[in-house]
Amino acid sequence: MDLLQKGWFTEFSPDDLEKIKKTSSGDSKQLKSDGKEMGGAWPGQAFSLQIEEVLFHEKSKYQDVLVFKSKTYGNVLILDGIIQCTERDEFAYQEMLAHLPLFAHPNPKKVLIIGGGDGGILREVLKHASVESVTMCEIDEMVIDVSKKYLPGMAEQFGNPKFNLFIGDGFEFLKNHKNEFDVVITDSSDPVGPAESLFGQSYYQLLSESMKNGGILSSQAESVWLHLELISHMIEFTKKIFPTVQYASSIMSTYPSGTMGYLIASKDNRDVTKPARTLTSEEIKSMNLKFYNSELHSAAFILPTFVNQALQGSK
Amino acid sequence: MDLLQKGWFTEFSPDDLEKIKKTSSGDSKQLKSDGKEMGGAWPGQAFSLQIEEVLFHEKSKYQDVLVFKSKTYGNVLILDGIIQCTERDEFAYQEMLAHLPLFAHPNPKKVLIIGGGDGGILREVLKHASVESVTMCEIDEMVIDVSKKYLPGMAEQFGNPKFNLFIGDGFEFLKNHKNEFDVVITDSSDPVGPAESLFGQSYYQLLSESMKNGGILSSQAESVWLHLELISHMIEFTKKIFPTVQYASSIMSTYPSGTMGYLIASKDNRDVTKPARTLTSEEIKSMNLKFYNSELHSAAFILPTFVNQALQGSK
Numbered sequence: 001m002d003l004l005q006k007g008w009f010t011e012f013s014p015d016d017l018e019k020i021k022k023t024s025s026g027d028s029k030q031l032k033s034d035g036k037e038m039g040g041a042w043p044g045q046a047f048s049l050q051i052e053e054v055l056f057h058e059k060s061k062y063q064d065v066l067v068f069k070s071k072t073y074g075n076v077l078i079l080d081g082i083i084q085c086t087e088r089d090e091f092a093y094q095e096m097l098a099h100l101p102l103f104a105h106p107n108p109k110k111v112l113i114i115g116g117g118d119g120g121i122l123r124e125v126l127k128h129a130s131v132e133s134v135t136m137c138e139i140d141e142m143v144i145d146v147s148k149k150y151l152p153g154m155a156e157q158f159g160n161p162k163f164n165l166f167i168g169d170g171f172e173f174l175k176n177h178k179n180e181f182d183v184v185i186t187d188s189s190d191p192v193g194p195a196e197s198l199f200g201q202s203y204y205q206l207l208s209e210s211m212k213n214g215g216i217l218s219s220q221a222e223s224v225w226l227h228l229e230l231i232s233h234m235i236e237f238t239k240k241i242f243p244t245v246q247y248a249s250s251i252m253s254t255y256p257s258g259t260m261g262y263l264i265a266s267k268d269n270r271d272v273t274k275p276a277r278t279l280t281s282e283e284i285k286s287m288n289l290k291f292y293n294s295e296l297h298s299a300a301f302i303l304p305t306f307v308n309q310a311l312q313g314s315k
Numbered sequence: 316m317d318l319l320q321k322g323w324f325t326e327f328s329p330d331d332l333e334k335i336k337k338t339s340s341g342d343s344k345q346l347k348s349d350g351k352e353m354g355g356a357w358p359g360q361a362f363s364l365q366i367e368e369v370l371f372h373e374k375s376k377y378q379d380v381l382v383f384k385s386k387t388y389g390n391v392l393i394l395d396g397i398i399q400c401t402e403r404d405e406f407a408y409q410e411m412l413a414h415l416p417l418f419a420h421p422n423p424k425k426v427l428i429i430g431g432g433d434g435g436i437l438r439e440v441l442k443h444a445s446v447e448s449v450t451m452c453e454i455d456e457m458v459i460d461v462s463k464k465y466l467p468g469m470a471e472q473f474g475n476p477k478f479n480l481f482i483g484d485g486f487e488f489l490k491n492h493k494n495e496f497d498v499v500i501t502d503s504s505d506p507v508g509p510a511e512s513l514f515g516q517s518y519y520q521l522l523s524e525s526m527k528n529g530g531i532l533s534s535q536a537e538s539v540w541l542h543l544e545l546i547s548h549m550i551e552f553t554k555k556i557f558p559t560v561q562y563a564s565s566i567m568s569t570y571p572s573g574t575m576g577y578l579i580a581s582k583d584n585r586d587v588t589k590p591a592r593t594l595t596s597e598e599i600k601s602m603n604l605k606f607y608n609s610e611l612h613s614a615a616f617i618l619p620t621f622v623n624q625a626l627q628g629s630k
Contacts, residue, residue, distance in 0.1 A: 043365075050358075251574050255573075258566060304607075304608070306605045
């Protein structure tokens with residue numbers, strides 16, 4: 001788009017981008033998603049960041065990988081045209097996705113991350129002294145490689161002796177791991193492209209089987225402003241598998257509509273909206289937590305009325 | 316910008332817009348605000364909405380007034396290039412700015428709105444049965460006129476017999492009103508252009524004098540992602556005038572970085588983070604509250620760690 005050429009990157013909704021491309025090529029066919037809510041879509045709105053310098057742009061086996069230095073958000077990782085993280089605000093997402101399940105758990109030892117190739121979730125998980133091992137299953141090795149090079153503050157723990165890396169498909173990995181993990185974190189991109197299967201019921205069945213009794217999971221679960229139907233659907237089928245399912249939402253400056261949601265489920269009846277371990281302000285400092293705190297843990301599960309009403313049937 | 320011509324409206328930060336205009340006219344002089352935090356600025360990022368049809372575009376005595384029908388957010392009001400409200404998400408802002416002070420107050424009878432020409436705050440204030448009169452002081456009559464025409468769901472209460480309108484400057488109005496209001500709501504645009512003076516200490520001194528004992532105020536108070544210095548400064552000087560000052564933050568899809576903050580201050584020691592009157596789900600329905608609820612009232616004051624740390628000195 002023109003903004004790119006003028007030094008701005010614009011994140012269009014995947015369906016809008018498709019239409020814009022088709023229009024430029026003279027093909028005016030509308031996509032099926034037009035006018036209908038679709039996970040990972042935000043039709044009619046777009047967010048832009050000013051580019052200082054493009055640092056990396058290649059196609060991996062799975063997706064288009066772009067890294068640029070932005071004017072005001074540090075380095076930015078883009079996959080298939082969608083912002084994954086910026087150095088300025090990544091902590092908000094990483095801390096909530098990682099610490100909601102980890103602090104809801106009384107003693108997490110073995111942790112699995114599905115996706116998370118930028119290393120941010122790994123960094124947060126290893127702040128918990130109880131954690132003995134962290135396994136990451138990432139499908140796209142190029143994401144890890146570019147993060148090590150261009151997002152060193154996120155990728156800082158790839159050399160940690162507690163860390164195991166598995167390059168491959170999350171589904172395949174889970175089939176061979178049963179009854180093993182205390183916490184499983186799905187840090188995926190949107191349900192368009194390689195991450196699509198990570199938003200379905202059969203994936204959650206496998207997640208459950210991979211977890212020990214008392215295990216807790218968290219998953220990237222889109223935006224209350226944009227994806228209430230998908231969220232409602234996810235809660236509904238997750239409740240068939242887990243006795244406890246809750247949804248949290250918090251702010252995230254560079255994600256569509258400025259929000260991100262987190263699906264939290266437990267294999268027992270634990271109240272995941274309350275941290276099992278609370279933090280003093282000294283502990284917050286020593287763990288270098290810039291977003292998460294014990295009060296915010298519970299507050300993130302308190303949702304606006306329109307969200308409560310939309311999720312009422314599924315909750 | 317090109318996006319406008321292609322059917323998209325792009326909201327640049329006022330300082331970026333200035334630079335883009337200067338660059339197009341061959342003048343590359345940088346603004347003073349460059350690289351420095353400025354209230355009402357969000358350099359290096361931009362938000363866009365797809366336009367279906369431009370409905371109104373004129374210059375008033377004070378500002379550029381644009382209304383368009385968007386593809387996915389209903390009708391949108393833009394003042395001086397900045398999104399003020401969209402029909403799809405306006406309730407989030409209106410309900411929080413209005414109901415945080417109104418529900419923190421045990422019995423609000425006389426309410427003043429400074430700004431608020433679109434009518435959304437007025438609509439929310441009049442949902443409180445205790446309210447006997449609402450006065451609005453709006454500087455720009457054109458905002459009221461276009462809202463009546465293009466935002467009828469917001470402007471629906473301008474004919475209410477409890478409503479009094481004063482067209483003029485907030486400062487001037489306040490000088491002649493002492494010890495009069497239970498709740499005062501400042502629903503201003505950003506501190507660039509006509510609303511600049513509404514972010515200073517002398518304005519808050521006048522607000523305080525206009526309020527009865529036990530009075531509570533709320534003000535639009537920018538974004539935790541973008542304006543921590545301004546917020547910290549506002550809290551600092553407001554605390555010199557009011558015994559109770561608190562800051563709440565919540566999500567707002569079409570405002571910069573997807574967040575909006577609310578400064579709440581009380582003339583007595585009341586804990587404004589707790590509603591003085593709580594709502595049942597029946598009351599929420601009968602008041603048609605789509606965002607606010609009693610749990611969210613308190614949760615909105617629970618802030619991320621980086622915000623707590625930045626405001627620590629001032630709080």
